[in-house]
Amino acid sequence: MALYVYSIIAADHPARLDTLTGVGAEPSALRLVHAGSLSAVVSDIDHEVRAKRRDLTAHQEVQEQLMADGTVLPMQFGYIAPDDPTVKEALQQGEGAYLDALERLKGAAEYHVRASQDEEELLREILGESAEARRLNDRIKAGDADPRLPLQLGELIAVEVRDRQEALAAGLVQALLPFAREHAIRPPADGDILNVSLLVPDDQKGRFLDAEGSLARQVNGVDFRFTGPLPPYSFV
Incomplete structure:
Protein backbone atom coordinates (compact mmCIF):
# COMPACT_ATOMS: atom_id res chain seq x y z
CA MET A 1 0.00 0.00 0.00
CA GLY A 107 15.17 26.03 17.60
CA ALA A 108 13.79 28.13 14.75
CA ALA A 109 10.56 28.69 12.83
CA GLU A 110 9.62 30.17 9.48
CA TYR A 111 7.90 33.53 9.19
CA HIS A 112 6.45 34.72 5.91
CA VAL A 113 6.23 38.42 5.03
CA ARG A 114 4.30 39.83 2.10
CA ALA A 115 3.78 43.51 1.37
CA SER A 116 1.85 45.54 -1.18
CA GLN A 117 1.86 49.26 -1.85
CA ASP A 118 -0.96 51.71 -2.49
CA GLU A 119 -0.45 52.44 -6.21
CA GLU A 120 -2.41 55.70 -6.24
CA GLU A 121 -0.32 57.08 -3.39
CA LEU A 122 2.84 55.97 -5.17
CA LEU A 123 1.76 57.71 -8.39
CA ARG A 124 1.06 60.90 -6.48
CA GLU A 125 4.49 60.64 -4.92
CA ILE A 126 6.16 60.21 -8.31
CA LEU A 127 4.28 63.16 -9.84
CA GLY A 128 5.21 65.26 -6.83
CA GLU A 129 8.90 64.39 -6.88
CA SER A 130 9.71 63.84 -10.57
CA ALA A 131 9.93 67.12 -12.49
CA GLU A 132 9.86 65.29 -15.82
CA ALA A 133 6.80 63.24 -14.93
CA ARG A 134 5.06 66.37 -13.71
CA ARG A 135 5.95 68.25 -16.91
CA LEU A 136 4.60 65.50 -19.15
CA ASN A 137 1.45 65.14 -17.07
CA ASP A 138 0.83 68.90 -17.14
CA ARG A 139 1.15 68.98 -20.94
CA ILE A 140 -1.37 66.16 -21.28
CA LYS A 141 -3.81 67.82 -18.87
CA ALA A 142 -3.43 71.11 -20.75
CA GLY A 143 -4.64 69.41 -23.95
CA ASP A 144 -1.32 68.88 -25.78
CA ALA A 145 -2.24 66.51 -28.62
CA ASP A 146 1.26 65.09 -29.12
CA PRO A 147 0.54 61.31 -29.28
CA ARG A 148 3.96 60.52 -27.82
CA LEU A 149 3.23 62.15 -24.47
CA PRO A 150 1.09 59.40 -22.87
CA LEU A 151 3.63 56.75 -23.90
CA GLN A 152 6.56 58.79 -22.57
CA LEU A 153 4.77 59.43 -19.30
CA GLY A 154 3.75 55.80 -18.97
CA GLU A 155 7.29 54.56 -19.58
CA LEU A 156 8.75 57.06 -17.13
CA ILE A 157 6.26 56.15 -14.43
CA ALA A 158 6.77 52.41 -15.01
CA VAL A 159 10.52 52.79 -14.47
CA GLU A 160 9.98 54.95 -11.38
CA VAL A 161 7.50 52.48 -9.92
CA ARG A 162 9.82 49.53 -10.49
CA ASP A 163 12.88 51.28 -9.06
CA ARG A 164 11.07 52.63 -6.02
CA GLN A 165 9.35 49.37 -5.21
CA GLU A 166 12.56 47.37 -5.59
CA ALA A 167 14.39 49.82 -3.32
CA LEU A 168 11.57 49.72 -0.76
CA ALA A 169 11.43 45.91 -0.77
CA ALA A 170 15.21 45.70 -0.33
CA GLY A 171 15.03 48.11 2.58
CA LEU A 172 12.27 46.11 4.25
CA VAL A 173 14.27 42.88 3.94
CA GLN A 174 17.38 44.55 5.37
CA ALA A 175 15.34 45.76 8.34
CA LEU A 176 14.29 42.18 9.16
CA LEU A 177 17.47 40.24 8.38
CA PRO A 178 19.23 40.95 11.70
CA PHE A 179 16.64 38.73 13.41
CA ALA A 180 16.81 35.81 10.96
CA ARG A 181 19.18 32.90 10.61
CA GLU A 182 18.37 32.49 6.91
CA HIS A 183 15.99 34.01 4.40
CA ALA A 184 14.47 33.14 1.03
CA ILE A 185 13.16 35.79 -1.36
CA ARG A 186 10.63 34.84 -4.02
CA PRO A 187 9.23 36.86 -6.91
CA PRO A 188 6.23 38.87 -5.67
CA ALA A 189 2.84 38.09 -7.19
CA ASP A 190 -0.70 39.49 -7.20
CA GLY A 191 0.43 43.09 -6.93
CA ASP A 192 2.82 42.53 -4.02
CA ILE A 193 6.20 44.22 -3.84
CA LEU A 194 7.69 41.77 -1.32
CA ASN A 195 7.51 38.02 -0.76
CA VAL A 196 10.10 36.77 1.71
CA SER A 197 10.41 33.89 4.16
CA LEU A 198 12.70 34.16 7.16
CA LEU A 199 14.05 31.47 9.47
CA VAL A 200 13.83 33.10 12.89
CA PRO A 201 15.48 31.55 15.98
CA ASP A 202 13.17 31.19 18.95
CA ASP A 203 15.34 33.53 21.03
CA GLN A 204 14.87 36.28 18.39
CA LYS A 205 11.11 35.87 18.04
CA GLY A 206 10.20 38.79 20.32
CA ARG A 207 12.60 41.21 18.66
CA PHE A 208 11.49 40.05 15.21
CA LEU A 209 7.81 40.61 15.99
CA ASP A 210 8.63 44.04 17.43
CA ALA A 211 10.48 44.91 14.20
CA GLU A 212 7.49 43.74 12.14
CA GLY A 213 5.15 45.95 14.14
CA SER A 214 7.50 48.91 13.86
CA LEU A 215 7.68 48.57 10.07
CA ALA A 216 3.91 48.37 9.78
CA ARG A 217 3.55 51.59 11.77
CA GLN A 218 6.38 53.55 10.17
CA VAL A 219 6.09 52.76 6.45
CA ASN A 220 3.14 54.65 5.03
CA GLY A 221 1.14 53.33 2.11
CA VAL A 222 2.34 49.74 2.53
CA ASP A 223 0.10 46.85 3.56
CA PHE A 224 2.03 44.11 5.40
CA ARG A 225 0.88 40.51 5.87
CA PHE A 226 2.92 38.62 8.42
CA THR A 227 2.41 34.86 8.89
CA GLY A 228 4.08 32.62 11.44
CA PRO A 229 5.46 30.79 13.23
CA LEU A 230 5.29 28.15 10.50
CA PRO A 231 7.03 24.84 9.83
CA PRO A 232 10.21 25.64 7.88
CA TYR A 233 9.04 24.54 4.42
CA SER A 234 11.21 27.13 2.67
CA PHE A 235 14.42 25.96 4.31
CA VAL A 236 14.27 22.17 3.99
Whole structure:
Protein backbone atom coordinates (compact mmCIF):
# COMPACT_ATOMS: atom_id res chain seq x y z
CA MET A 1 0.00 0.00 0.00
CA ALA A 2 1.24 3.50 -0.82
CA LEU A 3 2.28 5.91 1.89
CA TYR A 4 1.60 9.59 2.31
CA VAL A 5 4.75 11.15 3.80
CA TYR A 6 4.27 14.17 6.07
CA SER A 7 7.65 14.84 7.64
CA ILE A 8 11.08 13.61 8.57
CA ILE A 9 12.11 13.84 12.21
CA ALA A 10 14.88 12.58 14.46
CA ALA A 11 14.30 9.09 15.83
CA ASP A 12 14.16 10.47 19.40
CA HIS A 13 11.43 13.03 18.58
CA PRO A 14 8.37 12.55 20.88
CA ALA A 15 6.13 12.25 17.80
CA ARG A 16 2.77 12.59 19.56
CA LEU A 17 0.52 11.40 16.76
CA ASP A 18 -2.48 9.93 18.58
CA THR A 19 -4.65 13.05 18.38
CA LEU A 20 -3.91 13.78 14.72
CA THR A 21 -5.98 12.95 11.68
CA GLY A 22 -4.30 12.07 8.41
CA VAL A 23 -5.20 12.96 4.85
CA GLY A 24 -7.75 11.25 2.66
CA ALA A 25 -11.49 10.60 2.68
CA GLU A 26 -10.97 7.68 5.09
CA PRO A 27 -7.76 8.64 6.91
CA SER A 28 -5.49 5.91 8.21
CA ALA A 29 -3.70 6.28 11.52
CA LEU A 30 -0.42 8.14 11.42
CA ARG A 31 2.64 6.03 12.11
CA LEU A 32 6.42 6.12 11.92
CA VAL A 33 8.84 4.46 9.54
CA HIS A 34 12.22 4.15 11.28
CA ALA A 35 15.67 4.02 9.73
CA GLY A 36 18.75 4.59 11.88
CA SER A 37 18.71 8.06 13.46
CA LEU A 38 15.63 9.19 11.51
CA SER A 39 11.93 8.54 11.27
CA ALA A 40 9.37 9.46 8.66
CA VAL A 41 5.81 10.32 9.66
CA VAL A 42 3.41 8.57 7.28
CA SER A 43 -0.09 7.22 6.83
CA ASP A 44 -1.36 4.53 4.48
CA ILE A 45 -3.41 5.64 1.48
CA ASP A 46 -5.16 3.73 -1.27
CA HIS A 47 -6.14 6.61 -3.55
CA GLU A 48 -4.82 9.87 -4.97
CA VAL A 49 -4.78 12.74 -2.50
CA ARG A 50 -6.02 16.05 -3.85
CA ALA A 51 -5.35 19.52 -2.49
CA LYS A 52 -8.69 19.91 -0.75
CA ARG A 53 -9.07 22.16 2.28
CA ARG A 54 -9.57 19.28 4.68
CA ASP A 55 -6.44 17.47 3.53
CA LEU A 56 -4.34 20.65 3.42
CA THR A 57 -5.44 21.38 6.99
CA ALA A 58 -4.66 17.84 8.13
CA HIS A 59 -1.21 18.01 6.55
CA GLN A 60 -0.49 21.34 8.26
CA GLU A 61 -1.75 20.18 11.65
CA VAL A 62 0.69 17.28 11.58
CA GLN A 63 3.58 19.68 10.96
CA GLU A 64 2.48 22.05 13.72
CA GLN A 65 2.06 19.25 16.28
CA LEU A 66 5.49 17.85 15.50
CA MET A 67 7.03 21.32 15.50
CA ALA A 68 5.67 21.96 19.01
CA ASP A 69 7.78 19.09 20.35
CA GLY A 70 10.97 19.39 18.31
CA THR A 71 12.55 20.02 14.95
CA VAL A 72 10.76 18.83 11.83
CA LEU A 73 11.59 18.60 8.14
CA PRO A 74 8.13 19.13 6.59
CA MET A 75 7.37 17.61 3.22
CA GLN A 76 5.39 19.64 0.72
CA PHE A 77 1.75 18.59 0.43
CA GLY A 78 1.20 15.57 -1.80
CA TYR A 79 4.44 13.63 -1.30
CA ILE A 80 3.68 9.91 -1.79
CA ALA A 81 5.98 6.88 -1.58
CA PRO A 82 5.10 3.41 -2.89
CA ASP A 83 5.88 1.46 0.31
CA ASP A 84 7.81 1.27 3.59
CA PRO A 85 11.06 -0.09 2.10
CA THR A 86 11.24 2.87 -0.30
CA VAL A 87 10.89 5.32 2.58
CA LYS A 88 13.52 3.48 4.66
CA GLU A 89 15.93 3.50 1.74
CA ALA A 90 15.44 7.23 1.22
CA LEU A 91 16.11 7.90 4.91
CA GLN A 92 19.23 5.75 4.87
CA GLN A 93 20.65 7.28 1.71
CA GLY A 94 19.97 10.83 2.83
CA GLU A 95 20.71 10.38 6.51
CA GLY A 96 23.67 12.75 6.64
CA ALA A 97 21.91 15.55 4.78
CA TYR A 98 18.69 15.13 6.78
CA LEU A 99 20.55 15.21 10.11
CA ASP A 100 22.43 18.33 9.00
CA ALA A 101 19.14 19.98 8.06
CA LEU A 102 17.56 19.07 11.41
CA GLU A 103 20.51 20.62 13.22
CA ARG A 104 20.39 23.74 11.03
CA LEU A 105 16.67 24.24 11.68
CA LYS A 106 16.80 23.42 15.38
CA GLY A 107 15.17 26.03 17.60
CA ALA A 108 13.79 28.13 14.75
CA ALA A 109 10.56 28.69 12.83
CA GLU A 110 9.62 30.17 9.48
CA TYR A 111 7.90 33.53 9.19
CA HIS A 112 6.45 34.72 5.91
CA VAL A 113 6.23 38.42 5.03
CA ARG A 114 4.30 39.83 2.10
CA ALA A 115 3.78 43.51 1.37
CA SER A 116 1.85 45.54 -1.18
CA GLN A 117 1.86 49.26 -1.85
CA ASP A 118 -0.96 51.71 -2.49
CA GLU A 119 -0.45 52.44 -6.21
CA GLU A 120 -2.41 55.70 -6.24
CA GLU A 121 -0.32 57.08 -3.39
CA LEU A 122 2.84 55.97 -5.17
CA LEU A 123 1.76 57.71 -8.39
CA ARG A 124 1.06 60.90 -6.48
CA GLU A 125 4.49 60.64 -4.92
CA ILE A 126 6.16 60.21 -8.31
CA LEU A 127 4.28 63.16 -9.84
CA GLY A 128 5.21 65.26 -6.83
CA GLU A 129 8.90 64.39 -6.88
CA SER A 130 9.71 63.84 -10.57
CA ALA A 131 9.93 67.12 -12.49
CA GLU A 132 9.86 65.29 -15.82
CA ALA A 133 6.80 63.24 -14.93
CA ARG A 134 5.06 66.37 -13.71
CA ARG A 135 5.95 68.25 -16.91
CA LEU A 136 4.60 65.50 -19.15
CA ASN A 137 1.45 65.14 -17.07
CA ASP A 138 0.83 68.90 -17.14
CA ARG A 139 1.15 68.98 -20.94
CA ILE A 140 -1.37 66.16 -21.28
CA LYS A 141 -3.81 67.82 -18.87
CA ALA A 142 -3.43 71.11 -20.75
CA GLY A 143 -4.64 69.41 -23.95
CA ASP A 144 -1.32 68.88 -25.78
CA ALA A 145 -2.24 66.51 -28.62
CA ASP A 146 1.26 65.09 -29.12
CA PRO A 147 0.54 61.31 -29.28
CA ARG A 148 3.96 60.52 -27.82
CA LEU A 149 3.23 62.15 -24.47
CA PRO A 150 1.09 59.40 -22.87
CA LEU A 151 3.63 56.75 -23.90
CA GLN A 152 6.56 58.79 -22.57
CA LEU A 153 4.77 59.43 -19.30
CA GLY A 154 3.75 55.80 -18.97
CA GLU A 155 7.29 54.56 -19.58
CA LEU A 156 8.75 57.06 -17.13
CA ILE A 157 6.26 56.15 -14.43
CA ALA A 158 6.77 52.41 -15.01
CA VAL A 159 10.52 52.79 -14.47
CA GLU A 160 9.98 54.95 -11.38
CA VAL A 161 7.50 52.48 -9.92
CA ARG A 162 9.82 49.53 -10.49
CA ASP A 163 12.88 51.28 -9.06
CA ARG A 164 11.07 52.63 -6.02
CA GLN A 165 9.35 49.37 -5.21
CA GLU A 166 12.56 47.37 -5.59
CA ALA A 167 14.39 49.82 -3.32
CA LEU A 168 11.57 49.72 -0.76
CA ALA A 169 11.43 45.91 -0.77
CA ALA A 170 15.21 45.70 -0.33
CA GLY A 171 15.03 48.11 2.58
CA LEU A 172 12.27 46.11 4.25
CA VAL A 173 14.27 42.88 3.94
CA GLN A 174 17.38 44.55 5.37
CA ALA A 175 15.34 45.76 8.34
CA LEU A 176 14.29 42.18 9.16
CA LEU A 177 17.47 40.24 8.38
CA PRO A 178 19.23 40.95 11.70
CA PHE A 179 16.64 38.73 13.41
CA ALA A 180 16.81 35.81 10.96
CA ARG A 181 19.18 32.90 10.61
CA GLU A 182 18.37 32.49 6.91
CA HIS A 183 15.99 34.01 4.40
CA ALA A 184 14.47 33.14 1.03
CA ILE A 185 13.16 35.79 -1.36
CA ARG A 186 10.63 34.84 -4.02
CA PRO A 187 9.23 36.86 -6.91
CA PRO A 188 6.23 38.87 -5.67
CA ALA A 189 2.84 38.09 -7.19
CA ASP A 190 -0.70 39.49 -7.20
CA GLY A 191 0.43 43.09 -6.93
CA ASP A 192 2.82 42.53 -4.02
CA ILE A 193 6.20 44.22 -3.84
CA LEU A 194 7.69 41.77 -1.32
CA ASN A 195 7.51 38.02 -0.76
CA VAL A 196 10.10 36.77 1.71
CA SER A 197 10.41 33.89 4.16
CA LEU A 198 12.70 34.16 7.16
CA LEU A 199 14.05 31.47 9.47
CA VAL A 200 13.83 33.10 12.89
CA PRO A 201 15.48 31.55 15.98
CA ASP A 202 13.17 31.19 18.95
CA ASP A 203 15.34 33.53 21.03
CA GLN A 204 14.87 36.28 18.39
CA LYS A 205 11.11 35.87 18.04
CA GLY A 206 10.20 38.79 20.32
CA ARG A 207 12.60 41.21 18.66
CA PHE A 208 11.49 40.05 15.21
CA LEU A 209 7.81 40.61 15.99
CA ASP A 210 8.63 44.04 17.43
CA ALA A 211 10.48 44.91 14.20
CA GLU A 212 7.49 43.74 12.14
CA GLY A 213 5.15 45.95 14.14
CA SER A 214 7.50 48.91 13.86
CA LEU A 215 7.68 48.57 10.07
CA ALA A 216 3.91 48.37 9.78
CA ARG A 217 3.55 51.59 11.77
CA GLN A 218 6.38 53.55 10.17
CA VAL A 219 6.09 52.76 6.45
CA ASN A 220 3.14 54.65 5.03
CA GLY A 221 1.14 53.33 2.11
CA VAL A 222 2.34 49.74 2.53
CA ASP A 223 0.10 46.85 3.56
CA PHE A 224 2.03 44.11 5.40
CA ARG A 225 0.88 40.51 5.87
CA PHE A 226 2.92 38.62 8.42
CA THR A 227 2.41 34.86 8.89
CA GLY A 228 4.08 32.62 11.44
CA PRO A 229 5.46 30.79 13.23
CA LEU A 230 5.29 28.15 10.50
CA PRO A 231 7.03 24.84 9.83
CA PRO A 232 10.21 25.64 7.88
CA TYR A 233 9.04 24.54 4.42
CA SER A 234 11.21 27.13 2.67
CA PHE A 235 14.42 25.96 4.31
CA VAL A 236 14.27 22.17 3.99
